[in-house]
Each structure stands twice: as C-alpha cells, then as structure tokens.
Amino acid sequence: MDFPATAATSETLPNGLTLILDPSPVAPVVSAQVWVETGSIHEGPLLGSGLSHFLEHMVFKGGGRFGPSELAETVQAGGGHWNAYTTFDRTVYYIDGPALGLRSFLEVLAAMVFHPHLPESEFEKEKDVIRREIDMGLDDPDDRGHRLLFDTAFIRDARRQPVIGHRELFDQITYDDLRRYHATRYTPNRACLCLSGDFDPAEVRETILSLFGDLPRGMEHEPTLPSEPHLLSPRVGRATFAVPASRLTLAWQTPPAGHPDQPALDLAAAILGRGRSARLYRALREERPLALEISAWCWTPVGSPGLFAVSAEVLPEHRDELLAALRQLIAAFPSTALDHDLEKARRQIASTQIKTLTTVSGRATDLASNWHEARDLDHTRHYLQQLDRVTAADIRRALGNLLTTPEILTFLDPIDAPESTATARMAVEAPSPxxxxxxxxxxxxxxxxxxxxxxxxxxxxxxxxxxxxxxxxxxxxxxxxxxxxxxxxxxxxxxxxxxxxxxxxxxxxxxxxxxxxxxxxxxxxxxxxxxxxxxxxxxxxxxxxxxxxxxxxxxxxxxxxxxxxxxxxxxxxxxxxxxxxxxxxxxxxxxxxxxxxxxxxxxxxxxxxxxxxxxxxxxxxxxxxxxxxxxxxxxxAGLEGGDPWLPAASKLPESGERLQHLAKKQAVLTLGYRGCAALDEDRHALRFLQEWCSDMAGPLFMRIREDLGLAYQVGATQFHGFDTGLFAFYLATDPSQLELARTELLKEISQLATQGIPEEAFERVRATVLSATALDQQSPASIARHAAIDTLFGLPATHHRELTGIYQALTPDEVRSAASRLLALPPCVSIVMPE
Known part of the structure; x- marks a missing residue:
C-alpha cells in the first residue's frame, strides 16, 4: 500500500528559516515543532560536555517577554503539551495542543528557542539537576549498554560521546560557553518550523513572519566533524552491571544514508529480527530457547557510518552458545530463500510508517524528519518506493558484502558473570458507533x-x-x-x-x-x-x-x-x-x-x-x-457464558512506612494515598489534581525542582480500581537532600488538601487536561481502547466523547473538595536509599 503523498508546503524565509505547513482540519488540534540542526556532535572544543542538552534545559528558564513560570503558564493556558529533546545532530522543541492555542504556542517557541533569557542565577542550579540526570543514566542498564556499543563501534566519530555528556567535562562548562553556543548555533538558517493540524495557512504564515521573520541569519561556518576510519579489525567491548541477564550486541558498520545498499540492509534487519515470526526470534528464542529477547536493527545516519546489529538478552550460561548460533544463522542467511519474508518485511515497514499519520504530532515529526534528513518532505514515501524495488538478490549481495567486514561485539554482563570466550487531509465524518x-x-x-x-x-x-x-x-x-x-x-x-x-x-x-x-x-x-x-x-x-x-x-x-x-x-x-x-x-x-x-x-x-x-x-x-x-x-460465539467473575472487596490496612537500601546513586521517595474507584465521582477532579502536580508549571515542579533544586524528578500518578485506587506523589533526589525534599513535598501536599488548585491557575490546568483528552482520541487504537475499558465498567462506549463536557463543567471548589477527601489521612511512605 502506497504511503500517501504529502500536501504540505515548504518555503525558506529570507533569513534562512525553513517553514513547513501541513494544514489538516480532521481534528481541532495542532503540533508546532522547531527543529534546530545542532546536537552533541556540533559542540566543537566542548565535544563530550553535553552542552547542547544543557542549553535545551536552560531555554525553559524564560525568553522574550516571558519569565520562566510564564512560559509554562502560557502553554498550559492554551492547553498545550510541550517538551524537548536533544540527539546527536538536532534539538527539537514541540508543543501539541488545541488549534485555538496555536498563536500562543508559536510565541512561546520563538521566545524560548531564539530569545531565551538564560539567567545566570539559574546556571549552577540547573547544572545540579543535570548531574542527577547523569547519575540516573549511569544507573540504567539500557543507557550503559548503548554507551558501550557506541564507544566500541567508533573511535573518532563524535557520536561515541554521550549526548548528555561526561560528568567531568560537563562540570567545565561556563556560563559564557552556554551563551556563545546559543548565539552561534541557534540561528534561523539552521532551523525548521513545522506545523501540522487545524489552521489557516495564510493566517498562520503572517503570524510566523511577525515572530520569526526578523531573526538574523547566522554565520554559515560549521564545526569540523572528525571522520570515522574504516573498521580494520574486529572490536569487542565488555562491561559489568547489576543486571540478571547479559545484554549482547553483534554489529557491523554500514555505509551512511543514501548508499544504494541502505534499503536492502533495512529489509534484511526486518527479516532477521522484527517480530515474533522473524528468523532469529523463531530459531533462537522459540525453537531453541537460548535468548530471552532478540531483535535486529539497522541505523544509517546521514554523512557518517551506521550500524547493522543484532541485540539480545541472554542468561550468562547461554551467552556463548547463543553467540555461536547467531553467527551461524547470519552467515547462512544470504543463501536462504527470501521472497516471502521480503514481502512481509516490506509490509511491516510500510504499516509502521502509515501509522505515524494518525496524529498531528506524528505527521509533523515525519515532515520535519524528512526535511532534516533529506530536504524532501516526501522522503518517507520515496524511501518506501525504494524498498519496493529491492529484490532478494539485492539483499543477498548487500548483506553478503557487509558480513565480509569486521564485526563489533559488546557484552553488558551481570557483575559475577564470567567473560565470554569469544495524510489524507480530507475530513470524513464517522458514522455513529x-x-x-x-x-x-x-x-x-x-x-x-x-x-x-x-x-x-x-x-x-x-x-x-x-x-x-x-x-x-x-x-x-x-x-x-x-x-x-x-x-x-x-x-x-x-x-x-x-x-x-x-x-x-x-x-x-x-x-x-x-x-x-x-x-x-x-x-x-x-x-x-x-x-x-x-x-x-x-x-x-x-x-x-x-x-x-x-x-x-x-x-x-x-x-x-x-x-x-x-x-x-x-x-x-x-x-x-x-x-x-x-x-x-x-x-x-x-x-x-x-x-x-x-x-x-x-x-x-x-x-x-x-x-x-x-x-x-x-x-x-x-x-x-x-x-x-x-x-x-x-x-x-464459542466463548462460554455464565455469570461474570466479580472481584472480592479490597482489604485496606493502616498506613505504614518502608525503607529499603539499594546500591544506586539517587534516593527515591513515594507517598501513597488511597484514590478513586473507576466509577467514583471524584475521578474527574483528581485528573485535574494529577495534572497540576505533574505539570512543569505546577507547584511540585516549580517549588521543589526549580526554586529549591531538591529533585530532578517529581510528580504524581494514579490508577482507578474496582473499589479503590492509588494516588501517589514521587520524587528522585540526592540522598543528602531527602529529608528536606520530603518536608517540602509534604508542605505542598498539605496546601493542596486545603486549597486545591489556585483559581488563577485553574483554567490553565483545564486547558491542558482538555488538550490531553483531544490528543488521546486521535488514533483508532486509542479510541477502541477507551470504548472497551469504559464498557467493561458499565459506561457507554462513547463515554470518552463526554469527557470534554465533564472537564469544562468542573469547578475549583469540586477539585478542592476532592483533594481534601483524598489527602485527609496520612500517606503510606516508601523510600529507596543508597546503601
């Protein structure tokens, strides 16, 4: 099935900013994304410091006419959901929300990305936050495994350095470094503004020109990126970590994107390791149970070598046997029959890509990514057409050539494990359910x-x-x-x-x-x-x-x-x-x-x-x-009938506290309250309370993380059960600050119990909840899930469509009353501390 051709438009403004507009009236939501073509590989003399990621954090501290809290409040008032991320070669800022908030979303993006305040008073405080984030990464086996692979696969390529940076290099970043990097790299000629959703192109273009049109073009000079030499011999990397199973990766360096072999290698990876019917999964997990999990993948970046890899989790006692079997199967792969698997792989990749078109965020990301990678808005469609032209002979040739190059092998083993020996844009009205x-x-x-x-x-x-x-x-x-x-x-x-x-x-x-x-x-x-x-x-x-x-x-x-x-x-x-x-x-x-x-x-x-x-x-x-x-x-029809199974009533003990020690760097505190049953009338009010306590403009984030710098991670979560539920607060902090963080968190909870959500913030919270509701009702999967769950609890299948009206009618007094009932009793407390 063909990937739909995009009807989006692209133009370059006089200052170099690329503007991509994808109007679609299907739902009253929009996604606004700014892609800046700078990431960890562009840090020049400060390569490896994590400066790009640090700057991403700091731009949230205010910009243009907005102070730090005003940025968050403006996004929240418009019902927006915002965030950012930094990779090797780009930093992306995005806001998803209702179409009515688009102008305020654009104003926020222009202010924070291109006119940030970068307050010097926040410099060291935010550094402490990122230090905690670096520690959390070092506690994460997936992060450690990723670092091990890239550090082994590359010796000069800038991508061998972690995006977040090395702690000792991060500590050397100065305030002048930060401001200089922003002035040099955050320029309109290195950026793309992509909009997808319900908007008028002519009207929004005028708004964009007024907000972004006067930005000065930056110097065109780019830092010199070290080139990766050809791999001359096999490389092996090993590290140990507190995990129960080994993480094994067998990889080969690939040519960069655009090489004629890229489509064939992508399909080979899908045939080998994508899904339960994939060859490696069937042979090494199902038929011969050596691997706990196994998959294959192909990563081909622009302009630099990539990786064709097989990743597996395996018990240490099966690790070497799995590696031998894996090498044997891959070596024999080019000589096997491929025609049926080839069609399956093409279908899998096409299906995955088509699913991105179900949301405005997915469409905007696809378009901006196409611009970033190929300067072609239809790059996804063109690449899928390339896949359609790949033959079994092409795969045999491409993979056969790859397997003649040296391999890269990494192990992240348990600590006590021995070493190895070896866009339809037309609106369609849906019929009634x-x-x-x-x-x-x-x-x-x-x-x-x-x-x-x-x-x-x-x-x-x-x-x-x-x-x-x-x-x-x-x-x-x-x-x-x-x-x-x-x-x-x-x-x-x-x-x-x-x-x-x-x-x-x-x-x-x-x-x-x-x-x-x-x-x-x-x-x-x-x-x-x-x-x-x-x-x-x-x-x-x-x-x-x-x-x-x-x-x-x-x-x-x-x-x-x-x-x-x-x-x-x-x-x-x-x-x-x-x-x-x-x-x-x-x-x-x-x-x-x-x-x-x-x-x-x-x-x-x-x-x-x-x-x-x-x-x-x-x-x-x-x-x-x-x-x-x-x-x-x-x-x-063959399912048995009879009486339904009904759960027994929950047995609720008195409140308690538990402390457990763990050999990690950060401390975690959770405070739990008994929340709502699935049909409790308070559930809608507590949805507002959870949003207020988890939002970047909310009291926990602003007071505990921003004002006091006590926690890297802080928020609230909940679930609804048959006859009771859970509402919990949590934070991750430095162990030396745990007691102070706990005291401050309890103060904020006490204020919530008596005051609820302040009236001046209530409409911002309402806008965010309404926006999240709209964004969560875009794809067929989410719509079907809502309908099935609501029906299970005796609600209409269309109950999810009623939530907007319910949330619009909710009052501050109702939320305050629900909060006082929820938080009336002392919480249960669970703490995990370093040993």
Whole structure:
C-alpha cells in the first residue's frame, strides 16, 4: 500500500528559516515543532560536555517577554503539551495542543528557542539537576549498554560521546560557553518550523513572519566533524552491571544514508529480527530457547557510518552458545530463500510508517524528519518506493558484502558473570458507533472511521490484580505474554508469520483491573485478522515450552525492576496501602509465585476469566459495520457464558512506612494515598489534581525542582480500581537532600488538601487536561481502547466523547473538595536509599 503523498508546503524565509505547513482540519488540534540542526556532535572544543542538552534545559528558564513560570503558564493556558529533546545532530522543541492555542504556542517557541533569557542565577542550579540526570543514566542498564556499543563501534566519530555528556567535562562548562553556543548555533538558517493540524495557512504564515521573520541569519561556518576510519579489525567491548541477564550486541558498520545498499540492509534487519515470526526470534528464542529477547536493527545516519546489529538478552550460561548460533544463522542467511519474508518485511515497514499519520504530532515529526534528513518532505514515501524495488538478490549481495567486514561485539554482563570466550487531509465524518451483545454476554462496540486505512481491535478481560493471590501473583502478566504463542489451529510460527506478513501487530498486557489484548493492521485485511483475534483469545494453545520462556523473561524483568529505585519504591508502596492481596500484589509476581505457574494454572485462569460476561470488545477504524458484526459474532460465539467473575472487596490496612537500601546513586521517595474507584465521582477532579502536580508549571515542579533544586524528578500518578485506587506523589533526589525534599513535598501536599488548585491557575490546568483528552482520541487504537475499558465498567462506549463536557463543567471548589477527601489521612511512605 502506497504511503500517501504529502500536501504540505515548504518555503525558506529570507533569513534562512525553513517553514513547513501541513494544514489538516480532521481534528481541532495542532503540533508546532522547531527543529534546530545542532546536537552533541556540533559542540566543537566542548565535544563530550553535553552542552547542547544543557542549553535545551536552560531555554525553559524564560525568553522574550516571558519569565520562566510564564512560559509554562502560557502553554498550559492554551492547553498545550510541550517538551524537548536533544540527539546527536538536532534539538527539537514541540508543543501539541488545541488549534485555538496555536498563536500562543508559536510565541512561546520563538521566545524560548531564539530569545531565551538564560539567567545566570539559574546556571549552577540547573547544572545540579543535570548531574542527577547523569547519575540516573549511569544507573540504567539500557543507557550503559548503548554507551558501550557506541564507544566500541567508533573511535573518532563524535557520536561515541554521550549526548548528555561526561560528568567531568560537563562540570567545565561556563556560563559564557552556554551563551556563545546559543548565539552561534541557534540561528534561523539552521532551523525548521513545522506545523501540522487545524489552521489557516495564510493566517498562520503572517503570524510566523511577525515572530520569526526578523531573526538574523547566522554565520554559515560549521564545526569540523572528525571522520570515522574504516573498521580494520574486529572490536569487542565488555562491561559489568547489576543486571540478571547479559545484554549482547553483534554489529557491523554500514555505509551512511543514501548508499544504494541502505534499503536492502533495512529489509534484511526486518527479516532477521522484527517480530515474533522473524528468523532469529523463531530459531533462537522459540525453537531453541537460548535468548530471552532478540531483535535486529539497522541505523544509517546521514554523512557518517551506521550500524547493522543484532541485540539480545541472554542468561550468562547461554551467552556463548547463543553467540555461536547467531553467527551461524547470519552467515547462512544470504543463501536462504527470501521472497516471502521480503514481502512481509516490506509490509511491516510500510504499516509502521502509515501509522505515524494518525496524529498531528506524528505527521509533523515525519515532515520535519524528512526535511532534516533529506530536504524532501516526501522522503518517507520515496524511501518506501525504494524498498519496493529491492529484490532478494539485492539483499543477498548487500548483506553478503557487509558480513565480509569486521564485526563489533559488546557484552553488558551481570557483575559475577564470567567473560565470554569469544495524510489524507480530507475530513470524513464517522458514522455513529454501534453497540451490541453476543448471546454469551460479550459486549461489542463498533466505531467506524474511514479517514485512514487502518483497523484496531481491543479486547478487555475483567481480571487484574484482584484476580491474583500471593501464590499466583504475576499470572495475568504471564498469561498475556503466552497468548501469542499459537492457537489450537495455528502454531506460534504460523500465527506470527500470518500477522507479520500482513504488517499487523498483536499485543497483550496485564493491568490493575484487566488483561488487554489488541490487534492492529490494514483495513483490507479485516477478513483475516478478526477471526485470528478470536482464535487467540478463545482458544490459545498455551504451550508449556513457550510459558517457560516467557516465565524466564518475566523473571529477568522482575529482577531488573528490583534494581531500579523508582520501580522498587512503588513496588514496596502497594502492600502498605492495600495489604498483601489484590492491588497490593506486584504485577510481575515474585520469584516464588512465578516458579509455580505452569500451563495448568494458566489454562484454569484463562477458563475462569475469558468468558462472555467478562469480556468487552471494540473495533475502531476503516471497516464495513455489517460485515464486522458478522465476523465478530462468528469469531467469539464459542466463548462460554455464565455469570461474570466479580472481584472480592479490597482489604485496606493502616498506613505504614518502608525503607529499603539499594546500591544506586539517587534516593527515591513515594507517598501513597488511597484514590478513586473507576466509577467514583471524584475521578474527574483528581485528573485535574494529577495534572497540576505533574505539570512543569505546577507547584511540585516549580517549588521543589526549580526554586529549591531538591529533585530532578517529581510528580504524581494514579490508577482507578474496582473499589479503590492509588494516588501517589514521587520524587528522585540526592540522598543528602531527602529529608528536606520530603518536608517540602509534604508542605505542598498539605496546601493542596486545603486549597486545591489556585483559581488563577485553574483554567490553565483545564486547558491542558482538555488538550490531553483531544490528543488521546486521535488514533483508532486509542479510541477502541477507551470504548472497551469504559464498557467493561458499565459506561457507554462513547463515554470518552463526554469527557470534554465533564472537564469544562468542573469547578475549583469540586477539585478542592476532592483533594481534601483524598489527602485527609496520612500517606503510606516508601523510600529507596543508597546503601
């Protein structure tokens, strides 16, 4: 299926700023993005210091006519959701929100990006914040593995330096360095402003000219980037870390983007390691259970060598055997039959790219990325056309040539492990949703929308934490992971191959109240996908060998979360609030409970919960209503009926406190309160309170992080359960500042309990919540998920469409009253501290 040609326009203003406009009236939302072509590789004499990332932080301290709090307040008042990120070669600032806020969003972006205050009084304070962030990265195995790979693969390339910088080099950055770097690199001729969404192009262009048109062009000189020499011999890198399993990466250097072999190598990576039917996954995880997880990927940047790699997680005792088998399979790959897998890989990549068009943010990112990489707004479409022209012979030649070059091998091993031996823009009005029930009690919602040729099926099964006990903790998660491993009619390989050949994806997860399964694909494949979805849910094979592999993977994840301070703090918080049952249980289970979960246990759990009265199903996207009803009736008619499973009442203990020590650098504090049930009237007010406590303009961020510099990470989170819920506050800080941070956090919570959200900030919070609601109702997957979950709790399938009216009617007094009820009792406290 062809990637739609864009109707967006591009022009270069006299000062060099590129302007990309993608008007689309589908939904009243917009995405405004400024891409500055400067990143960590452009830091010149300060390469490796993280100066680009530091500057990204500092521009949020005010700009133009806005002070630091006024920037956040203006975005919030417009309902915007904003953030930024820095990579090797770009820094991106973006605001997503309602179309009515576009002018204020543009004014904020112009002020902060091109006219930042960069207050010297905030310089050292923000440095301390980033020092904590550097420490958190050093505590993260994924970050350490990434650093190890790039440090091994490159010897001169600037990308071997971490974007955030080395601590000792970061400490040397001066205030003058910061201002000089901004003046030199943040110039309009190095930037792109991309807008996608509901706006009038002529009107918005005038606004942009008034805000950005007078920016002075910068000098065209670029820093000299060191070139990476050809790899002359194999390279091996090894490090140890507190992880339960080894992380292994086998890689080769690739030519840069634009090389004729790039499309063939991308397809080779997809064939080898993309999805459950991929060759490496089938051979080294399913048929020969050596890897816990395995995938292949190809990264080809512009102008510099890239990497073709296979990454795997493996128990140390299987590491060398896996490496030998991996080398053997890859070496034999060019001589195997590829035609069928080639079509599957093309479909997978095309499906992924098409899905980016479902949101304004996705469309803007695609367009700006195309400009950044190729100066061609249709680069994605053109590249997919290149993929269509690749033959099996091209893949054999390209990969065969690559495998003649030296390999790069890295291991991130457990500490005690031995070393290895070795855009349709036309608005389409969707028909009214249709809801019905099958004879067995299954409730079905059909939400048709023909804008984009995608469909999404979402099934929600009433289960979750209250369906587990201390002996079966983790069973929902394990059952969800086992579902894709075949049905009574199709084994796992056939199932994965069928789905991935269509560019479709199936996933299942376990939450607090349910197991959720989803299947997404192209609309033309509904006749195949819907019956398969029914098979997976109604008659899963649950093979014992697959359960064993998923158990090993879940156990490794469990052990890893026990080494993550924030995850561990929340894990310890739950039993303090809810006891040793229901919501007090860890969703991943325990080592003891997982050891006793076998096929019999999973089959019994499936039989109890996967029944008509416990299941709600929603289909959203481009489909025929009548045919969808027929297919669903046939696919799910075999589910048993009977009485629904109902959770037991939660047993709520008194409040408590727990301290645990962990060999990490930062301290984490969590404060938990018993929150709302799913249908509690306070849930809407607490949505406002959570937003206020998590926003960059909110009291926690402004007081604890900005004014006092006590925490790098601070915010609030919540979930709603069958009869109770959780509302929690959290922060990550330096251990020496924990008590002061705790005191200040409790002061802010006390003020929330008595005052709620200040009236002068309330409308900004409302705008942000309304914006988030609109942004969350764009894609078929999110629409179907909302409908299925709401139906499970007895609400209409269209309840998500009513939220805007509910939030618009909410008053400060209602939020204040809900906050006082929530925070009336002392919190449960969970702390994780360094040893």
């Amino acid at each position: 249709e809801s019905f029930s099958l004879p067995n009690g299954t409730q079905v919602s059909l939400l048709a929308d023909a804008r984009i040729p995608l469909i999404s099926l979402q099934a929600v099964i009433r289960a979750g934490a209250p369906a587990e006990s201390s002996a079966t903790a983790g069973i929902n998660r394990l059952l969800a992971a086992a579902l894709p491993h075949g049905t009574l009619r199709h084994d796992a390989a056939e199932l994965a191959l069928t789905l991935e050949s269509l560019g479709a994806s199936f996933g299942a997860s376990a939450g607090n109240n349910s197991i959720i399964a989803q299947l997404s694909g192209l609309s033309g494949d509904l006749e195949t996908l819907l019956p398969l979805f029914g098979e997976i849910l109604c008659s899963p094979a649950l093979p014992s060998d697959a359960i064993e592999r998923e158990r090993a993977s879940q156990l490794a994840t469990l052990q890893e979360t026990q080494e993550d301070p924030l995850s561990l703090a929340f894990r310890n918080l739950r039993p303090l609030l809810f006891g040793e049952s229901g919501y007090g249980l860890a969703s991943l289970g325990t080592e003891t409970s997982l050891a006793h979960l076998d096929r019999l246990a999973l089959a019994a759990h499936h039989s109890l919960h996967f029944r008509g009265p416990n299941l709600t199903l929603a289909l959203a996207g481009d489909f025929d209503l009548s045919r969808a009803r027929e297919l669903i009736t046939a696919a799910f």
